Amino acid sequence: MEEVLGSERIKELLEQYVPKKREIVMHEYKGVIFPLGVFKPSVLQALETWEARPEDVFVVSYAKAGTTWLQEVVSAIANGGDLEKLNKTHTYFRVPFIEATSFFQGSDIPETYEIVDKMKSPRTIKSHLPGHLLPPDVFKKKARIVYVARNPKDMCVSYYYYHTMHQALPTPKSWNDFFEDFYTGKITFGPWWEHYLFYWNLRHEPNVLFVKFEDMKKDLKAVVERVTEFMNYTLTDDVINGIVDHCSFESMKKNPMTNPDSLRDRIRKQLDQQAKKEEDDTLVEPKQEKISFMRKGKVGDWRNHFTVAQNEAFDAFVQEKLAGSGLAFDY
Ligand code: PPS
Secondary structure (H helix, E strand, O other): HHHOOOOHHHHHHHHOOOOOOOOOOEEEOOOOOEEOOOOHHHHHHHHOOOOOOOEEEEEEOOOOHHHHHHHHHHHHHHHOHHHHHHHOHHHHHHOOEOOOOOOOOOOOOHHHHHHHHHHOOOOEEEOOOOOOOHHHHHHHHEEEEEEEEOOOHHHHHHHHHHHHOOOOOOOOOOOOHHHHHHHOOEEEOHHHHHHHHHHOOEEEEEEEEEOOOOOHHOOOOOOHHHHHHHHHOOOOOOHHHHHHHHHHHHHHHHOOOOHHHHHHHHHHHHHHHHHHHHHHHHOOOOOOOOOOOOOOOOOOOHOOOHHHHHHHHHHHHHHHHHHHOOOOOOO
């Protein structure tokens, strides 16, 4: 993205960014719910005929599964572990989110996928699209897909907090309400179990690598090595160790080029200024301001949120949905 627009232009757009009054409207596209402000039907439709390249690397996941973490690993590998180079551009621009409308809404820039079209190969691209909505050409061209899955209990908690802080997502009435929606699949990106199973069933394809968040927590170096081999790179042990340090929770949280908060803070500043100017307190829905995108990054935070009854119901549900698939998680 940066190579197409240039970092100065991106900076200029961020500074000019004037948010529109925003009502959160959801729409359904081929059985999946999306907020209209970020995922337009026209973009989802355009992606059906979008042209992939065999050398593309897609980081695909359900929301809050560890995408940003894995995309940083992939981007670091694609850049040969050159951390100085990585730290010049935010991960958001190094690994564009193909189905998302650029957050510079109202500006004159093209859709993200059009920017991706102009990027040089090898491109690293993020997507949360379920299998039936990912551009079919990705499968046809056998572009690489690195998929990350996370135990659905922690993913549910992380997604709940994300809904309380993200301006484009509807604020849940309560944890209990969100829990019900998550487990029935009535949320952005749809039923998580269908998302998982589609990619899990492709895990033996040579162009697909299925990774688990919990394995990244257990042994990040082993995962970095697997992804490096999968992407067909050869990196020295020193370089691999550098990537592992760069991608630790602590490093990514304090690095403004890997922590999505740094972009959010700039946008929030603009929102505050605009609201003040217009003396308009309805400009944006009040959101939790203090929660970081890099919230906890742990396995097991669900224990602080699920009631005993919720846990029992969820276990039974997971067992039913994943039965016979061989897909299981550490909690
Ligand atoms: S998004 O918005 O859907 O792309 O979110 P995603 O990046 O998939 O998931 C965000 C959660 O991943 C955690 N995270 C990490 N955990 C451990 N180590 C590292 N380096 C790391 N980077 C991101 C992040 O903290 C979110 O999880 P929670 O549980 O909310 O903390």
